[in-house]
Amino acid sequence: IWISNNSIGIIENNHLVRMWGTQVDISEKIKTDQVQQVLYSISNASLSSSDLPELIEIISRELGKLLDSTNFYIAFYDENTHMLSTLYEKDEKDVINCWPAEKSITGYVIKHQKSLLIHDTDMAKLCESGEIELLGTPSRVWLGVPLNMNRKVIGAIVVQSYDNPDAYTEKDQLMLEFISHQISISIERKKADQELKEALVRAQESDSLKSSFLANMSHEIRTPLNSIIGFSDLLLDPDFDIDQHNEFAKMISSSGNSLLAIINNIMDISKIEAGQIQLNKDVFPVKRLIAGIKNEYSIIAREKGIVLRIDPANPEEEIYLDSDEPKLKQILVNFVGNAIKFTEKGFIDLGIKIIQDNIQFEVKDTGIGIPEEYHKTIFERFRQVEDATTRKYGGNGLGLAISKSLVELLGGEIGMQSEKGKGSRFYFTVPCSEFEHLLQNRFRDTETPDTKFMHRRF
Numbered sequence: 040i041w042i043s044n045n046s047i048g049i050i051e052n053n054h055l056v057r058m059w060g061t062q063v064d065i066s067e068k069i070k071t072d073q074v075q076q077v078l079y080s081i082s083n084a085s086l087s088s089s090d091l092p093e094l095i096e097i098i099s100r101e102l103g104k105l106l107d108s109t110n111f112y113i114a115f116y117d118e119n120t121h122m123l124s125t126l127y128e129k130d131e132k133d134v135i136n137c138w139p140a141e142k143s144i145t146g147y148v149i150k151h152q153k154s155l156l157i158h159d160t161d162m163a164k165l166c167e168s169g170e171i172e173l174l175g176t177p178s179r180v181w182l183g184v185p186l187n188m189n190r191k192v193i194g195a196i197v198v199q200s201y202d203n204p205d206a207y208t209e210k211d212q213l214m215l216e217f218i219s220h221q222i223s224i225s226i227e228r229k230k231a232d233q234e235l236k237e238a239l240v241r242a243q244e245s246d247s248l249k250s251s252f253l254a255n256m257s258h259e260i261r262t263p264l265n266s267i268i269g270f271s272d273l274l275l276d277p278d279f280d281i282d283q284h285n286e287f288a289k290m291i292s293s294s295g296n297s298l299l300a301i302i303n304n305i306m307d308i309s310k311i312e313a314g315q316i317q318l319n320k321d322v323f324p325v326k327r328l329i330a331g332i333k334n335e336y337s338i339i340a341r342e343k344g345i346v347l348r349i350d351p352a353n354p355e356e357e358i359y360l361d362s363d364e365p366k367l368k369q370i371l372v373n374f375v376g377n378a379i380k381f382t383e384k385g386f387i388d389l390g391i392k393i394i395q396d397n398i399q400f401e402v403k404d405t406g407i408g409i410p411e412e413y414h415k416t417i418f419e420r421f422r423q424v425e426d427a428t429t430r431k432y433g434g435n436g437l438g439l440a441i442s443k444s445l446v447e448l449l450g451g452e453i454g455m456q457s458e459k460g461k462g463s464r465f466y467f468t469v470p471c472s473e474f475e476h477l478l479q480n481r482f483r484d485t486e487t488p489d490t491k492f493m494h495r496r497f
């Protein structure tokens with residue numbers, strides 16, 4: 040115990056003969072001062088720490104001044120997945136970073152929103168009753184306090200001892216409850232701070248993406264425009280060779296089409312962002328769509344020395360789908376256009392597969408591929424693989440973003456696999472389960488070989 044001593048010496052004949060005074064037990068006051076100091080340090084740490092794990096490490100160190108924090112963790116609760124996870128933990132026996140809240144002792148504290156000081160014997164009883172299941176090495180004494188923020192439990196702070204059953208008392212439990220509020224505030228402040236920083240990085244990134252989009256765009260628009268103006272001037276020149284007129288007209292037409300494609304992309308992305316795209320669904324034969332695209336784009340592919348083919352593994356029978364054919368075509372044409380653009384030699388395969396209740400479309404090429412660091416972001420607006428070799432291909436980075444939005448609108452999922460230098464595979468799915476119903480009703484009376492297949496397949 041701490042005492043405050045206030046005494047005087049009684050001196051007789053120059054000798055100290057007695058002491059007289061009072062001593063007061065100030066242990067409580069010292070503890071309160073220490074708690075105040077720890078609270079102050081934890082509050083400060085939310086500003087001085089660089090990230091959440093560092094803040095939690097400081098909390099653990101500061102708590103060590105008040106009780107045994109040799110084994111310490113703060114578990115965060117995710118109410119969507121019902122999982123608990125730690126960002127920093129200290130433990131003599133086990134390190135478990137992620138575990139289901141249900142049936143865990145930490146989950147028990149979170150569920151009941153009440154702190155718990157429990158010894159091994161009572162813990163065993165809780166296990167026997169089926170309330171909890173043991174995870175990791177059992178401790179002699181376990182103390183957990185829920186962390187609340189705005190009346191919501193965000194997690195729990197836990198200390199435990201594997202060898203000393205008297206490591207924590209009810210006083211420690213009360214003290215930890217008292218501190219837990221400041222801990223929650225500091226953690227929430229740090230989280231908000233991090234979110235703000237991340238938002239700032241995203242905003243700066245999006246700003247620089249937009250700048251490079253504008254620079255690209257001005258190049259992409261100027262090139263065909265200059266070509267249109269230049270060749271029409273030549274057409275108007277009376278001294279020019281009449282034989283070349285055809286050639287010039289072709290250049291003007293192709294540049295006009297490039298411009299139109301850019302304007303269409305911009306219109307599409309604006310409509311998507313304004314939520315103004317509507318679906319027009321109808322039943323159509325999928326293989327006919329694929330064959331049409333192949334015929335349309337084979338010539339351009341051939342001119343580049345690439346073979347555009349229908350995947351030989353495609354199903355033999357025609358498949359009917361109830362979806363928006365023009366939108367599906369737009370996505371596929373975008374994939375095929377990219378595949379032709381980014382492939383110098385080899386082939387491009389157009390494939391379809393039925394996977395459970397979905398039809399999967401895919402375009403596979405043997406082109407330049409996409410480095411792994413771009414895989415996560417390549418479907419975002421304005422994203423392009425940025426290096427000296429790929430920039431020569433032009434483009435505006437909108438095609439894949441438009442395709443992704445369209446696929447989602449159609450109720451499917453989009454994805455890609457690629458390896459730099461080895462080619463790419465872009466794919467998307469479209470659900471076809473509703474269609475089963477529709478077909479069976481619509482074609483019940485008109486049994487053709489195709490519809491027989493439909494009944495079989497779906």
Ligand code: ADP
Nearest residue numbers: 377378381408423424434435436437438439463
């Ligand atoms: P754009 O092709 O107009 O730049 P997209 O959104 O269609 O815009 O594509 C974004 C980027 O993804 C391209 O610039 C390119 O870097 C990369 N990419 C797309 N498809 C392929 C492919 N088949 N092979 C290699 N890179 C591709």
